[in-house]
Amino acid sequence: MRASLFIVLSLLGACSKGPQADLQYISEARSLAAEWALVNQQAAEGKLTDTYVSAMRTSLSEQAGNAVNSLTEPSAPYAREMRALAGEPLDAAPADLNARSQRLKQIEDQLESA
Numbered sequence: 203m204r205a206s207l208f209i210v211l212s213l214l215g216a217c218s219k220g221p222q223a224d225l226q227y228i229s230e231a232r233s234l235a236a237e238w239a240l241v242n243q244q245a246a247e248g249k250l251t252d253t254y255v256s257a258m259r260t261s262l263s264e265q266a267g268n269a270v271n272s273l274t275e276p277s278a279p280y281a282r283e284m285r286a287l288a289g290e291p292l293d294a295a296p297a298d299l300n301a302r303s304q305r306l307k308q309i310e311d312q313l314e315s316a
Contacts, residue, residue, distance in 0.1 A: 219274040221313050224281075227269040228313070231284045232306035234269070238262040238290075239299035246296070259292040280309045 238259070245255040266288040273281050287302045 221275060221278060221280070221316075223274045224278070225310065225313050227272050228280050228284070228306055228310050231266055231269045231287055232303050232310060234262050234266050235287050235299045235303035235306060238266075238294070239296040239303065242293060242299065243296040245293075256292075263288065263290070263292060280306065283309070 241250065241255060241258045241262070244250050250258075266284065270276075270281065270284045270288050273284070275281060283302060283305055287299075287306075290299065290302075
């Protein structure tokens with residue numbers, strides 16, 4: 203009896219929806235935005251090869267889109283921020299990407315403390 207109750211509760215927890223379930227994707231998007239900003243900053247300083255920059259920008263943008271598509275709450279404020287990140291031009295200003303990362307960090311912190 204106890205084992206079956208544990209299994210049912212585990213399955214219900216895994217199926218949870220909402221901001222708590224999306225926390226992992228918010229965190230991923232925040233990290234992607236920060237990394238993208240760093241790539242663009244270093245590219246502007248001539249520290250990276252064009253091939254590396256192109257591959258990284260494309261990968262980071264695609265990963266941001268994948269994180270958005272994984273959300274359980276596509277109309278939440280954090281989803282709008284994440285869609286905006288995924289829609290950034292590949293050569294977006296590092297300051298803009300860092301600002302998005304900071305906003306996502308604030309959302310992430312709020313959800314973690316809830």
